[in-house]
Amino acid sequence: MKEKLVIIGNGMAPGRALEKLFETDPDRYDVVIFNAEPRVNYDRIMLSPVLSGEKSFDDIVIHGDAWYIKHGITLYKGCKVETIDRVNKTVTSANGITESYDKLVIATGSVPFIIPVPGVNLAGVVTYRDLDDVNVMMLAAKAKGRAVVIGGGLLGLEAAAGLNEQGMDVTVVHVMPTLMERQLDPAAGYLLGESMKARGIKVMTSANTKQILGDKRVTGVEFADGSVIPADLVVMAVGIRPNVALAKTAELAANRGIVVDAQMRTSDPSIYALGECVEVNGATFGLVAPLYDMANVLAAQLCGDEKATFTPVATATRLKVTGVNLYSAGDFAEGDDREEIVLRDASAGVYKRLILKDDRIIGTVLYGDTGDGPWFYDMLKRNVDTREMRDTLIFGQNYQGGAPLDPTAAVAALPDEAEICGCNGVCKSKITGTITAKGLTSLDDVRAHTKASASCGSCTGLVEKLLLLTLGDSYNPAAVQPMCKCTDLGHDDVRRLIIAKELRSIPQLMQELEWKTSCGCAKCRPALNYYMIATWPGEYEDDGQSRFINERVHANIQKDGTYSVVPRMWGGMTSPNELRAIADVADKFKIPAVKVTGGQRIDLLGVKKEDLPGVWADLNAAGMVSGAAYAKGLRTVKTCVGSDWCRFGTQDSTGLGIKLEKFMWGSWTPAKVKMAVSGCPRNCAEATCKDVGVICVDSGYDIVFAGAAGLDIKGTEPLCHVDTETDAIEVIAALTQLYREQGRYLERMYKWLKRVGMESIQASIVRDLTKRRFYYDRFVFSQKFAQVDPWEERVNGKDAHEFAALAEFGVPQAAE
Amino acid sequence: MNDWIEIGRLEQVPLRGARCVNTPAGKIAVFRTAENQVYAIENRCPHKGGPLSEGIVHGGSVTCPLHNWVFDLATGEAQGADEGQVRTFAVNVVDGRIFMAAEVMLMAAE
Ligand code: SRM
Ligand SMILES: Cc1cc2nc3c(=O)[nH]c(=O)nc-3n(C[C@H](O)[C@H](O)[C@H](O)COP(=O)(O)OP(=O)(O)OC[C@H]3O[C@@H](n4cnc5c(N)ncnc54)[C@H](O)[C@@H]3O)c2cc1C
Ligand code: SF4
Ligand code: FES
Numbered sequence: 001m002k003e004k005l006v007i008i009g010n011g012m013a014p015g016r017a018l019e020k021l022f023e024t025d026p027d028r029y030d031v032v033i034f035n036a037e038p039r040v041n042y043d044r045i046m047l048s049p050v051l052s053g054e055k056s057f058d059d060i061v062i063h064g065d066a067w068y069i070k071h072g073i074t075l076y077k078g079c080k081v082e083t084i085d086r087v088n089k090t091v092t093s094a095n096g097i098t099e100s101y102d103k104l105v106i107a108t109g110s111v112p113f114i115i116p117v118p119g120v121n122l123a124g125v126v127t128y129r130d131l132d133d134v135n136v137m138m139l140a141a142k143a144k145g146r147a148v149v150i151g152g153g154l155l156g157l158e159a160a161a162g163l164n165e166q167g168m169d170v171t172v173v174h175v176m177p178t179l180m181e182r183q184l185d186p187a188a189g190y191l192l193g194e195s196m197k198a199r200g201i202k203v204m205t206s207a208n209t210k211q212i213l214g215d216k217r218v219t220g221v222e223f224a225d226g227s228v229i230p231a232d233l234v235v236m237a238v239g240i241r242p243n244v245a246l247a248k249t250a251e252l253a254a255n256r257g258i259v260v261d262a263q264m265r266t267s268d269p270s271i272y273a274l275g276e277c278v279e280v281n282g283a284t285f286g287l288v289a290p291l292y293d294m295a296n297v298l299a300a301q302l303c304g305d306e307k308a309t310f311t312p313v314a315t316a317t318r319l320k321v322t323g324v325n326l327y328s329a330g331d332f333a334e335g336d337d338r339e340e341i342v343l344r345d346a347s348a349g350v351y352k353r354l355i356l357k358d359d360r361i362i363g364t365v366l367y368g369d370t371g372d373g374p375w376f377y378d379m380l381k382r383n384v385d386t387r388e389m390r391d392t393l394i395f396g397q398n399y400q401g402g403a404p405l406d407p408t409a410a411v412a413a414l415p416d417e418a419e420i421c422g423c424n425g426v427c428k429s430k431i432t433g434t435i436t437a438k439g440l441t442s443l444d445d446v447r448a449h450t451k452a453s454a455s456c457g458s459c460t461g462l463v464e465k466l467l468l469l470t471l472g473d474s475y476n477p478a479a480v481q482p483m484c485k486c487t488d489l490g491h492d493d494v495r496r497l498i499i500a501k502e503l504r505s506i507p508q509l510m511q512e513l514e515w516k517t518s519c520g521c522a523k524c525r526p527a528l529n530y531y532m533i534a535t536w537p538g539e540y541e542d543d544g545q546s547r548f549i550n551e552r553v554h555a556n557i558q559k560d561g562t563y564s565v566v567p568r569m570w571g572g573m574t575s576p577n578e579l580r581a582i583a584d585v586a587d588k589f590k591i592p593a594v595k596v597t598g599g600q601r602i603d604l605l606g607v608k609k610e611d612l613p614g615v616w617a618d619l620n621a622a623g624m625v626s627g628a629a630y631a632k633g634l635r636t637v638k639t640c641v642g643s644d645w646c647r648f649g650t651q652d653s654t655g656l657g658i659k660l661e662k663f664m665w666g667s668w669t670p671a672k673v674k675m676a677v678s679g680c681p682r683n684c685a686e687a688t689c690k691d692v693g694v695i696c697v698d699s700g701y702d703i704v705f706a707g708a709a710g711l712d713i714k715g716t717e718p719l720c721h722v723d724t725e726t727d728a729i730e731v732i733a734a735l736t737q738l739y740r741e742q743g744r745y746l747e748r749m750y751k752w753l754k755r756v757g758m759e760s761i762q763a764s765i766v767r768d769l770t771k772r773r774f775y776y777d778r779f780v781f782s783q784k785f786a787q788v789d790p791w792e793e794r795v796n797g798k799d800a801h802e803f804a805a806l807a808e809f810g811v812p813q814a815a816e
Numbered sequence: 817m818n819d820w821i822e823i824g825r826l827e828q829v830p831l832r833g834a835r836c837v838n839t840p841a842g843k844i845a846v847f848r849t850a851e852n853q854v855y856a857i858e859n860r861c862p863h864k865g866g867p868l869s870e871g872i873v874h875g876g877s878v879t880c881p882l883h884n885w886v887f888d889l890a891t892g893e894a895q896g897a898d899e900g901q902v903r904t905f906a907v908n909v910v911d912g913r914i915f916m917a918a919e920v921m922l923m924a925a926e
Contacts, residue, residue, distance in 0.1 A: 517874065517875055518850065518851070518875050519832065519849075519850045519874050519875055520874050521872075521874045521875075521879070521886075522871070522872040522874060522879035522884065522886070525872060525874065526872070544830075544833075545830060545831065545832040545833050545872070545873065546832075546872070547872075548872065548881065549870040549871070549881040552870075553870075557867075557870065557881055557882070559864070559865075559882070560865075561865070561866075561867045561870075801828065801829075801830060801835060805835065805836045805837060805838045805843075806823055806824045806828060806829065806835035806836060806837050806846055807823040807824055807837045807838070808837075808838045809821070809837065809838065809839050809840070810839060810840040
């Protein structure tokens, strides 16, 4: 007969213990779990990303229902145990379920502490502990009102940041002079406060809450000094207390927490306890790393291994607020026997502090740049003598002799015992060893087998580097390709976050999305500049310095540093006047080459940079504007003569081409866009190898797209048939807008189609007329700001610095 | 030796951008980074002569507009896999005014 194991509480600690138990001795127990929360085991740590909208509840479930079925576990959801009968060895829940046990585990976690002031029972006052609390907050945030978070510790700040993301007007109220004083020294606490303020969260420190105001619902908070701030939601996040009520009724030994020994045994030999509800040697615990250590010990005990014991070690803390880098570990109080090393870089917002005792690190606080946290923490835990590296210690691992290491080499240099995942206590050799032993190939594999990076996720970068180191080139990091070396995010994530986080400038984006370089590189900056323009038409101010030279000076640079100038010839039509002006300009500025391009217009090649404004002024005077032959934007619209002249022409292809070009010029797109309109299926305008083509037929217009004839030769794909010219223009503009919003920078239309699929494009542009209209309207809106001739602007003085030298020396001066 | 010639004011060079100083022997590109540091290098890429002043400036580097070589503005060295170096010239910024060593002009004239 199997023994019967009953567990009270279904949190992270017992969840981990069961995993261990099933690994070692899967058939030993029949397991029954009572959980007061009506749900499976989930990653409580990750409630903050759920609150901020970055994750859903499904993303943070640790054990889904299938896991319980697989292991034959009876899980009573929403059943709170009220009595333990130690004599008859049974437990009974509030709703009357009784189960007997051979072994009992109490894992009731903590309860939020509620400061005893009037008004705490009003509607709109919540704590921050479980999914129900998060749901209440998210619901309240829908009304976008004012929230007051009482408590400036880890939980309070995560709640504040989440509510702020949800659009609430948030004030954090903290009783101490600086935030997170238990994990941070005042200097780091100050920096943290400033960064909260910078994201629009108000911070009140040294504020003593007197009462919560309101009749039925909360309306405000009053402080000891008499001041009042209005509030529609109050979150109480001032701390936690071990949940000992049940153990106390059962008369188990308990102080602040349930008293257990290093083997997790309570005062009753059949009853164990673990997690936040326990007290070991007078200490209680509020972070998962030590709880997982307890879980390993308990699992060993349950399997009969009595040697396993629990020894608490210093834990490291990180704040899970996107954009805030903060790391603290160990003890950082000042003292006579202690020395400290401090490094500050105010402009970069970096602060680092190490506390040493007898040349050994006993504590560290890092703000802004936390990359070396694990290295310091590792030395702290191993009690390493740092005398030799004292002078450079604070600069981190990279500076310990030799040239600075690149990040991967730095990870390679970590000792085997270095802890990579703080939440789950997984060290480097465990990860690399498991990768090799089990033949793991992906981040998800490593998460599944070692738990590393499976909780708060802040070590994901390190784990990926270990994968790379262990597997070499065969490691194919997730499908998402980072935009460039400056970030781990792919193009799509960046575009999504620009909208989700309302990022409106490149510096803001780099700050919020934690760019790794100070101002990007030649790969990401042009892409970001395009994404900003496409997302915030009319609002975003174009950043010329983030454009390639051609788009900055609106001409194509040539191999000798001169430029080529291509004026528009709408739909390939020109006139004697335009041709005369071009001829005159070529003479006047001694332009060495005049060529007919492959795009039905004329190229003036070899123009000196300083002559560009003069050339443009003359072309403008004849009514010509930039042909954008350099632009990631609309290039040419080629046409054939169509029904105006041709004996086979079915529609006015020239006229439609001109209309399209006049309507769409100036728009910026992910890559260049070329169009053509042919008057009949003989297709003299070569419409079937353009980004967008129209083939006129008797019954109307066949619209084709996603062709190219450059590096790749691609015939177009049919999009749809429409009956009128107006419809054709609407479809083409809507299609272009969809591409503008979805295309990755430099991804030409045919590559975009290949990635997103015909089905999704036709669904938006062909089948759903409301959607088509929506994209069309957005195109029209953005064109309001786009159709400014860049040549004319520069003729009138814009960017004059581009076209003149800063200084001239020794160049013969004209006689006076 | 310590002669400096004023070549212009800081704000005349765009942030994360560059302007040229024309000398008898060629163009010198004067860069201003996002952090307001000023560097001067030869305006000629060692690869195929690209005008470096037209490149995108990022951190303390510039990417050549013709084929994307990247140069460190302080040392003039090509970064990454590419090998090559451009000449660098001493510049000094005092009170928003940019000075270049007078000897640079002489050197350039040689
Ligand atoms: C001038 C022109 C050649 C000519 O003398 O006819 C030309 C010249 C250049 N083409 Fe082109 N292309 C020209 C028509 C074409 C065509 C034909 C057409 O448009 O009907 C194609 C094939 C169709 C296509 O785009 O699929 C063409 C495919 C390319 C490609 C390959 C694009 C691709 O995605 O595969 C590039 C490279 C690129 O864009 O990255 C390119 C790039 C270039 C650049 C911009 C190279 C550069 O970065 O400096 C050349 C600029 C020279 C200059 O300063 O004017 N050019 N290029 C033509 C200008 C058309 C215009 O009036 O705007
Ligand atoms: C928002 C938030 C963010 C956090 N962030 C971090 C972090 O970044 N890093 C970190 O290390 N830690 C973090 N923590 C702390 C971490 O989540 C806890 O340390 C851990 O979840 C505690 O696990 P536990 O199993 O002891 O208890 P819990 O996970 O609290 O589980 C206890 C369970 O027991 C149930 N229960 C209680 N009484 C009874 C009863 N009588 N009968 C039946 N069931 C009962 C409760 O409903 C609850 O589901 C965070 C906590 C929160 C709330
Ligand atoms: S085909 Fe090549 S060489 Fe000719 S214009 Fe196009 S890019 Fe230049
Ligand atoms: S000329 Fe500079 S990279 Fe080729």
